[in-house]
Amino acid sequence: MNRQIQMSIRGILLGSLVATAAAVTPAKATDGYFQVGFGARQSATGGAGVADSRDAMAQSLNPAGIAGLDRQMQIGGAIFMPYRGYDATGAGFVTGGSVDSGKNFFVMPNFAYIHPLDADSTLGFTVYGNGGMNTSYANMANPACGPGSGVFCGGAAGVDLMQAFISVDYARRFGSLKIGIAPTMAVQLFKAYGLGAFSAFSADPANLTNNGYDVSIGAGLRGGIEWEAMPGLRFGLSGQTKMYMSRFDKYAGLFAGRGSFDIPASITAGVAFDPAENLTLMLDYQHIFYGSIPAISNSTTAAAPFGSAGGPGFGWTDVDVFKVGAEWRANDTWTFRAGYAYSENPISGSHVTMNILAPGVTQHHLTAGAAYKISERDTIEFSGMYVPSSTVSGIEITPGGPNPGRSITLNMHQVQLLASWTRKF
Numbered sequence: 001m002n003r004q005i006q007m008s009i010r011g012i013l014l015g016s017l018v019a020t021a022a023a024v025t026p027a028k029a030t031d032g033y034f035q036v037g038f039g040a041r042q043s044a045t046g047g048a049g050v051a052d053s054r055d056a057m058a059q060s061l062n063p064a065g066i067a068g069l070d071r072q073m074q075i076g077g078a079i080f081m082p083y084r085g086y087d088a089t090g091a092g093f094v095t096g097g098s099v100d101s102g103k104n105f106f107v108m109p110n111f112a113y114i115h116p117l118d119a120d121s122t123l124g125f126t127v128y129g130n131g132g133m134n135t136s137y138a139n140m141a142n143p144a145c146g147p148g149s150g151v152f153c154g155g156a157a158g159v160d161l162m163q164a165f166i167s168v169d170y171a172r173r174f175g176s177l178k179i180g181i182a183p184t185m186a187v188q189l190f191k192a193y194g195l196g197a198f199s200a201f202s203a204d205p206a207n208l209t210n211n212g213y214d215v216s217i218g219a220g221l222r223g224g225i226e227w228e229a230m231p232g233l234r235f236g237l238s239g240q241t242k243m244y245m246s247r248f249d250k251y252a253g254l255f256a257g258r259g260s261f262d263i264p265a266s267i268t269a270g271v272a273f274d275p276a277e278n279l280t281l282m283l284d285y286q287h288i289f290y291g292s293i294p295a296i297s298n299s300t301t302a303a304a305p306f307g308s309a310g311g312p313g314f315g316w317t318d319v320d321v322f323k324v325g326a327e328w329r330a331n332d333t334w335t336f337r338a339g340y341a342y343s344e345n346p347i348s349g350s351h352v353t354m355n356i357l358a359p360g361v362t363q364h365h366l367t368a369g370a371a372y373k374i375s376e377r378d379t380i381e382f383s384g385m386y387v388p389s390s391t392v393s394g395i396e397i398t399p400g401g402p403n404p405g406r407s408i409t410l411n412m413h414q415v416q417l418l419a420s421w422t423r424k425f
Contacts, residue, residue: 032319032346032360033133033161034266034288036367037061038126039076039110040381040420044369045325046339048282051226051236052272052327055422056112059124059169061268062224062238063180066114066122067171076381076420078108084135084359084412086352092396092406093197094356095142095151101158103136110420114169124169130186130263132161133358137194150194151356154209157194159357163187163263167222176228181221186243186263188216192254192357201399203305204253211250216261218245232274236284239267242292253307255295264289264296270323278329282339286321290346300354301397312399314358315351319344325367333373337383341365349394352408359410361390369418379422387414 037047039057049058053065056074085100110128117123136158137151145153164187171180195209202208224238243263252259270284291297298313305311325339343363347355355361369383389411396406 032288032290032316032343033358035130036323036341036365036385038128039074039112040369040371040383040418041327041337043078043385043416043418044337044339044367044381044383045282045327046323046341046365046367047286047321048270048284048323048325048339048341049272050224050238050268050270050284051234052280052282053226053236056114056124057110057126057128057420059112059114059167059171059180059182060110060126060128060165062226062236063124063167063169063182063222064171064178064224064226064238065180065236066124066169067120067173067178067180069114069116069122070424071115072113072422072424074110074112074420074422076110076418078110078416078418080106080108081415082106082134082412083414084410086356086359086411087409088396088406090406091144092403093144093153093398093400094353094396094408095137095140099137099140099151101135101137103134106134120173122171124167124171124182126165126167126169126182128165130163130165132163133360134158134160135357135359136160137356145197148197152194152197154194154196157357159192160190160213162189178226180225181223183219184222184240184243185219186217186245188245188248188261188263189213190216190248190251190261192251195254198306198399201306202253203307203311204258206253207250207259208253208306214248214250214259216245216248218243218262220244220263220265234272235270236272237267237269239265241265242289255307256298256302256311256313257294257309258307261295262293264293280327282323282325282327284323284325286323288319288321290316291318300351312354314354315348316346316360317348319346335371337367337369337371339367341367345390345392347392347410349392350397352392352394352410353397355392355410356408359392359412361392361410362387362412362414363390364388377424380419381422382417382419384418385414385416387412389413
């Protein structure tokens with residue numbers, strides 16, 4: 001067995017280990033619940049780069065981009081710190097005052113490997129957390145609960161959604177055009193607790209809350225193109241189909257469609273321009289189709305019971321995301337990056353009550369980072385992201401009806417630090 005094949009097998013085995021870690025790690029994100037970028041380079045450029053692929057992790061953004069790149073392996077991890085909660089004024093159902101979620105520290109691993117098959121075609125493998133959401137509210141006094149307590153009168157309350165993607169990518173170069181396709185498997189874990197007060201409004205109360213983690217497995221397809229229109233000017237387009245997932249049977253009385261929770265499709269288009277040999281500017285546009293997933297998009301005030309085909313969701317709408325990034329390759333050792341991403345808010349003021357569980361309201365993302373080449377084969381990279389606080393306000397609405405005298409304001413801000421190591425062979 002030659003050395004290249006041995007290294008390929010080792011890379012895939014290592015990726016499998018990271019996949020296991022990712023599947024049990026609360027993967028977070030900030031474009032609704034999708035990540036702004038994957039890996040240190042994308043995270044530093046505001047998630048932009050669909051038209052400018054330079055490392056193994058680029059295939060997570062555009063499967064076409066790895067064609068023509070050197071054989072390499074990349075291992076990274078992020079420390080993600082989301083600070084989320086709500087403020088409620090006046091008397092109402094949920095706990096009043098200023099309430100913050102706990103569990104503000106998460107670790108997210110990622111892994112990528114690419115192996116050129118010939119001068120124009122490349123095989124790749126990636127494992128990464130695509131998105132997720134988590135809230136954890138302590139058991140606390142609530143005058144609206146009578147003898148009960150907690151944000152939703154069911155004691156400690158919250159949700160935990162984790163998603164991991166595992167992709168195998170094939171990319172080929174045809175002159176100035178690159179094309180890539182990546183069959184993708186997805187794994188989700190979910191649990192909800194403290195929602196017993198909604199049992200009377202569920203089609204399946206036994207599978208509404210407090211049932212521990214459930215697993216959902218499914219698959220979809222990712223693909224992309226990258227075209228060099230002229231030296232120094234490139235265009236990129238990538239897309240992800242809906243990931244068709246098995247149902248969360250333990251939460252068939254919570255999610256619309258008896259526990260159905262598919263992962264929405266998305267599409268990204270962008271341009272990359274090199275005003276100088278060592279400088280690249282990038283602009284991307286992304287659209288995420290949250291509105292196509294009933295469990296996410298159905299109105300929180302739907303008349304049908306929780307868990308039924310037309311039952312309540314979270315009221316999320318599609319979002320548009322705009323990303324700009326810059327990379328300056330200062331010398332043979334150092335590279336510096338910066339970026340900004342703006343995401344529309346998927347939550348309106350009429351859906352704030354249920355979104356106490358999923359306050360994905362952040363919009364502005366400031367990013368920066370650098371890469372240091374420590375040898376001809378090894379590079380270490382790091383990035384940081386700061387997301388200033390965003391809020392959404394509305395009146396409290398529960399299955400019992402609206403409370404015009406009660407205002408709820410969701411809030412979230414975030415910090416993320418990421419580092420990775422790349423080895424070229």
